[in-house]
Amino acid sequence: MTSRAAKLLAADVPAIAAAHFEAEADPYGPGNPGGYVNLGTADNRLVWDLLAPRLSVPxxxxxxxxxxxxxxxxxxxxxxxxxxxxxxxxxxxxxxxxxxxxxxxxxxxxxxxxxxxxxxxxxxxxxxxxxxxxxxxxxxxxxxxxxxxxxxxxxxxxxxxxxxxxxxxxxxxxxxxxxxxxxxxxxxxxxxxxxxxxxxxxxxxxxxxxxxxxxxxxxxxxxxxxxxxxxxxxxxxxxxxxxxxxxxxxxxxxxxxxxxxxxxxxxxxxxxxxxxxxxxxxxxxDGDWVEGFLTESRRRLHASATATMALLDDAGIGYVRADGGFSLWTDLRPHLGGTDEHTLWQRILREGRVNILPGSVFAAPEPGWFRLCHATGADTVATGIDRLAGVLS
Amino acid sequence: MTSRAAKLLAADVPAIAAAHFEAEADPYGPGNPGGYVNLGTADNRLVWDLLAPRLSVPxxxxxxxxxxxxxxxxxxxxxxxxxxxxxxxxxxxxxxxxxxxxxxxxxxxxxxxxxxxxxxxxxxxxxxxxxxxxxxxxxxxxxxxxxxxxxxxxxxxxxxxxxxxxxxxxxxxxxxxxxxxxxxxxxxxxxxxxxxxxxxxxxxxxxxxxxxxxxxxxxxxxxxxxxxxxxxxxxxxxxxxxxxxxxxxxxxxxxxxxxxxxxxxxxxxxxxxxxxxxxxxxxxxDGDWVEGFLTESRRRLHASATATMALLDDAGIGYVRADGGFSLWTDLRPHLGGTDEHTLWQRILREGRVNILPGSVFAAPEPGWFRLCHATGADTVATGIDRLAGVLS
Missing domain, CATH: 3.40.640.10 (Type I PLP-dependent aspartate aminotransferase-like (Major domain))
Structure with a gap:
């Protein structure tokens, strides 16, 4: 085995990918209420209805x-x-x-x-x-x-x-x-x-x-x-x-x-x-369609971020206010208690069946921060934060 | 500039790609009888009618x-x-x-x-x-x-x-x-x-x-x-x-x-x-469709290779008999005369406006061999060989 291949094998799969595929293999939904709530992947699932009619081109x-x-x-x-x-x-x-x-x-x-x-x-x-x-x-x-x-x-x-x-x-x-x-x-x-x-x-x-x-x-x-x-x-x-x-x-x-x-x-x-x-x-x-799409997408992202911040406020979970993107940088430092970030992450993933990514994978300067993605649908986010609050309480 | 970037820039674009894009920029066809005949690219253009109905999936x-x-x-x-x-x-x-x-x-x-x-x-x-x-x-x-x-x-x-x-x-x-x-x-x-x-x-x-x-x-x-x-x-x-x-x-x-x-x-x-x-x-x-497609594709490739070999025979151009693939390895050694392979290639490309690739790009052990691709349509191949024979005579 070459030294390059060995190095490739030694490198971890990006944690972001591993957690994604684990959560996506058993996803929460109407037919699977006990499945994983995936708030770990920065995917925008708020706009499919706008896109679908434009994607049917033989x-x-x-x-x-x-x-x-x-x-x-x-x-x-x-x-x-x-x-x-x-x-x-x-x-x-x-x-x-x-x-x-x-x-x-x-x-x-x-x-x-x-x-x-x-x-x-x-x-x-x-x-x-x-x-x-x-x-x-x-x-x-x-x-x-x-x-x-x-x-x-x-x-x-x-x-x-x-x-x-x-x-x-x-x-x-x-x-x-x-x-x-x-x-x-x-x-x-x-x-x-x-x-x-x-x-x-x-x-x-x-x-x-x-x-x-x-x-x-x-x-x-x-x-x-x-x-x-x-x-x-x-x-x-x-x-x-x-x-x-x-x-x-x-x-x-x-x-x-x-x-x-x-x-x-x-x-x-x-x-x-x-x-x-x-x-x-x-x-x-179609420039007009694109402009309309981006405007509506921004509106939905704004609504999604606003609703998510309100839910976090209600649950007493801190976060950094976001002006863009699909995620909120949430502050779970008060919930670390005597444990480390990895243990808290695993509890959220295993007990809560919620996938949010710990700050360590983003090289955060201190433990206790987690990235919570919200652009996946209001019901999914509400269920996820509800479960998260349950684990933390 | 890093040494790696310098090495990337020093490397030639694969000749196969450069010749392809030059020929495709001005292609021979019903509306452009003086355009390039591209027999340089190993592309199968004999089967689009079979594929098109299966490719319309939103x-x-x-x-x-x-x-x-x-x-x-x-x-x-x-x-x-x-x-x-x-x-x-x-x-x-x-x-x-x-x-x-x-x-x-x-x-x-x-x-x-x-x-x-x-x-x-x-x-x-x-x-x-x-x-x-x-x-x-x-x-x-x-x-x-x-x-x-x-x-x-x-x-x-x-x-x-x-x-x-x-x-x-x-x-x-x-x-x-x-x-x-x-x-x-x-x-x-x-x-x-x-x-x-x-x-x-x-x-x-x-x-x-x-x-x-x-x-x-x-x-x-x-x-x-x-x-x-x-x-x-x-x-x-x-x-x-x-x-x-x-x-x-x-x-x-x-x-x-x-x-x-x-x-x-x-x-x-x-x-x-x-x-x-x-x-x-x-x-x-659809297994049945795939089997039918591959059978018909092979039949068309066989017909194309056979017709091309007959045209080369008529033009007095030698080649290695092929059992597969999209091309014939043609022997233009007798036409090198006092010149080198590169010069002959350029004459075929410039005078004949036919793109066939010289053996040197395939690391052929001796000059004078050219790869001629035939899976592009009978008319194109016939025109290309006719022009090639004109340049060689």
């Missing part, structure tokens, strides 16, 4: 034969049109379409980093970064811990300090990876903070990986993109804003010609089915 | 949400049923589904090889092996040249000799990669020869990567799989036998638990759209 012959492997011109053009309001000056030629945001993150990390190079990540961060940004690229993550005292706000000063220190110690930092809107917290970062983060990165000659997959899933504040300078590489996909997580359509936007060329070369290994590309192109082709 | 909600990332159980089960006649004892649990045979080849190479390790390949070999097996894995290819004197027949003795020599010189050979049926030659290898190749591999403690993507595209001889021992890892996909090259559905079959586990981990980076997986599951679900 493929044409051209849709099932070889296409350009970094995305058909038609799809890249449709994505550019869609994202023009959020990505200033976006050009279809700067987009690389691959089989999922995971593949896009892997590709940008592989392009920016040689094995052993380091990517700085404000923590808590998106749990799958651990795998997506490192498993194939060989890069390493270095967390910069954000403070619970100001709700884990993104902190350019802390990033600057960490970069200065890393540089002094000879740590080869190549990039900063930021989720914006933030996952797991749900913050929509302010334009000032984002500009400062890019400024800090530029001052230290590192690139920015901006995971903007929730760009259109905001409700409490207006989203600003980090796209602009050549050292900013942004990720988007269909999984969140359109609730089409299974289609595995990921998008990388970059204005660095070398990163673009290398990403196109790597896209050859993770192309999207032309059949799915044709479907998505059709879906995005 | 997705269900479950088809657009997160699925198991190495292939849904439904699709793996459908593929196992389909391939049971060719892969003895195939089990859906031994299958990993990823976004294309290219991704499957990359994954098996990455699993079997550390960077710098070597994969032995009988040459001429499938042109994209150069990229698929090496660009991400860091493995290197070592060709074993087959002889024109016996029509480039697969030669276990030559492989044995090459392995012995490599071992003596300390070359770290980890695997042999074989296309079976062979691409570009079109041979359906005999059971005896295939058994001997596996025997040689086992004796030298190396694995076998069996690219069996044309398993059901035979007409002149019966296909035998190399699947059996634990050191044989087989590749299949929808691109050839079903002419669905755009869907990028690749399949890896392995009975090595470590390779399987590592391949599942890597599949996370190259998943197939659940929407496309549902479509393919539906396509394969």
């Amino acid at each position: 493929p044409r012959q051209a849709d099932v034969h070889y296409g350009l492997l970094y995305g058909t011109p038609e799809l890249r053009s449709a994505v550019a049109t869609l994202l023009a309001p959020v990505w200033p000056g976006v050009d279809a030629e700067d987009l690389v379409v691959v089989s999922g945001a995971t593949a896009a993150l892997d590709i940008v990390a592989t392009t920016l980093c040689d094995p052993g190079d380091v990517i700085l990540v404000p923590a808590p961060y998106y749990a799958a970064f651990d795998t997506d940004l490192t498993a194939r690229s060989g890069a390493r993550l270095l967390p910069v811990y954000l403070s619970p005292d100001d709700g884990f706000a993104l902190d350019p000063v802390a990033i600057d300090r960490a970069l200065t220190e890393a540089r002094r110690e000879g740590v080869p930092v190549r990039a900063i990876a930021v989720t914006s809107p933030s996952n797991p917290i749900g913050h929509v970062h302010s334009p000032t903070v984002l500009r400062d983060v890019v400024r800090v990165a530029t001052a230290h000659s590192v690139d920015v990986i901006a995971d903007e997959i929730y760009a259109n899933s905001t409700f409490g504040a207006e989203f600003t993109s980090m796209v602009g300078e050549r050292n900013v590489h942004a990720i988007w996909g269909l999984a969140k804003d359109f609730g089409l997580s299974g289609l595995k359509v990921g998008v990388l936007h970059t204005r660095d010609p070398e990163v673009l060329a290398a990403a196109r070369a790597l896209a050859y290994f993770a192309p999207v089915s032309t059949h799915t590309q044709a479907l998505v192109t059709h879906l995005l082709s | 997705p269900r909600q479950a088809d657009v949400h997160y699925g198991l990332l190495y292939g849904t159980p439904e699709l793996r089960s459908a593929v196992a049923t389909l391939l049971a006649p060719v892969w003895p004892g195939v089990d859906a649990e031994d299958l990993v589904v990823v976004s294309g045979a290219t991704a499957a080849l990359d994954i098996v190479a990455t699993t079997l090889c550390d960077p710098g390790d070597v994969i032995l390949v009988p040459a001429p070999y499938y042109a994209a092996f150069d990229t698929d097996l090496t660009a991400r894995s860091g493995a290197r290819l070592l060709p074993v040249y087959l002889s024109p004197d016996d029509g480039f027949a697969l030669d276990p003795v030559a492989i044995d000799r090459a392995l012995t020599e490599a071992r003596r010189e300390g070359v770290p050979v980890r695997a042999i990669a074989v296309t079976s049926p062979s691409n570009p030659i079109g041979h359906v290898h005999s059971p005896t020869v295939l058994r001997d190749v596996v025997r040689v591999a086992t004796a030298h403690s190396v694995d076998v990567i069996a690219d069996e993507i044309y398993a059901n595209s035979t007409f002149g001889a019966e296909f035998t799989s190399m699947v059996g021992e634990r050191n044989v890892h087989a590749i299949w996909g929808l691109a050839k036998d079903f002419g669905l090259s755009g869907l990028k559905v690749g399949v890896l079959h392995t009975r090595d638990p470590e390779v399987l586990a590592a391949a599942r981990a890597l599949a996370y980076f190259a998943p197939v759209s659940t929407h496309t997986q549902a479509l393919v599951t539906h396509l394969l679900s």
Whole structure:
């Protein structure tokens, strides 16, 4: 067995995936009231009724034969049109379409980093970064811990300090990876903070990986993109804003010609089915429908987040107020008691049959925080919080 | 710029892809009689009328949400049923589904090889092996040249000799990669020869990567799989036998638990759209339809190969007789004259506006051989050979 294969096998399945499949194997529902309530997966199940009528398109012959492997011109053009309001000056030629945001993150990390190079990540961060940004690229993550005292706000000063220190110690930092809107917290970062983060990165000659997959899933504040300078590489996909997580359509936007060329070369290994590309192109082709869909999706997410916060308030469970995304960062620190986070997590999963992910998988700076996803339907969320409160009491 | 990105940029786009897109940008047809005749791409365009009625399936909600990332159980089960006649004892649990045979080849190479390790390949070999097996894995290819004197027949003795020599010189050979049926030659290898190749591999403690993507595209001889021992890892996909090259559905079959586990981990980076997986599951679900389709597809491929050979005979162009696949390995050695293969290729492409790929991209042991793909329609092939004969005369 090669040392590389051994390393792949030693790496844990991302906890986020393992818990998802366990919960989904026996899901709560009208026919299965004792099943798992899955509040662990950031999936948007609030919009299927809007999507279904737009997804019935029989493929044409051209849709099932070889296409350009970094995305058909038609799809890249449709994505550019869609994202023009959020990505200033976006050009279809700067987009690389691959089989999922995971593949896009892997590709940008592989392009920016040689094995052993380091990517700085404000923590808590998106749990799958651990795998997506490192498993194939060989890069390493270095967390910069954000403070619970100001709700884990993104902190350019802390990033600057960490970069200065890393540089002094000879740590080869190549990039900063930021989720914006933030996952797991749900913050929509302010334009000032984002500009400062890019400024800090530029001052230290590192690139920015901006995971903007929730760009259109905001409700409490207006989203600003980090796209602009050549050292900013942004990720988007269909999984969140359109609730089409299974289609595995990921998008990388970059204005660095070398990163673009290398990403196109790597896209050859993770192309999207032309059949799915044709479907998505059709879906995005009607601008009025898209605008209506995104407006309604935001409205439903807002209603879902508001209702969930009310339920948490009633149950006496704390959380950080979210402006976007599908989840709430809930504060179960008072319920740790004499036990550790892992034990509490397992009690919630086994006794409560509720899947919420513990802060440790997001590299939280302290134990007791959990990510609770609410975009799965009001009844499911109410049942889940009810069970959660039962376990905690 | 990292050294890895520089290496990616330095690598040529596979010639097979570049020529394909150039030809497809201005294709010959009823409305464009002066366009390129593309006989360079191994695409099966003879069966769309059979496929189209089976491809109109609106997705269900479950088809657009997160699925198991190495292939849904439904699709793996459908593929196992389909391939049971060719892969003895195939089990859906031994299958990993990823976004294309290219991704499957990359994954098996990455699993079997550390960077710098070597994969032995009988040459001429499938042109994209150069990229698929090496660009991400860091493995290197070592060709074993087959002889024109016996029509480039697969030669276990030559492989044995090459392995012995490599071992003596300390070359770290980890695997042999074989296309079976062979691409570009079109041979359906005999059971005896295939058994001997596996025997040689086992004796030298190396694995076998069996690219069996044309398993059901035979007409002149019966296909035998190399699947059996634990050191044989087989590749299949929808691109050839079903002419669905755009869907990028690749399949890896392995009975090595470590390779399987590592391949599942890597599949996370190259998943197939659940929407496309549902479509393919539906396509394969009717056994009678599948049997009828494969029989008719083989009949059409046979007719196409036979007609093409007759046209080549009439034009006085030599070739190796094929029992399978979409192409004929044609002998333009007499037409090299004082020039080299590249110059002849460019004359055919520029003057004749015919895309056929030169032997050099397949690592042919001598200049003057070209791969001519015929599964694109009788009129296209006739026009292409007519133009080719014009350039050569």
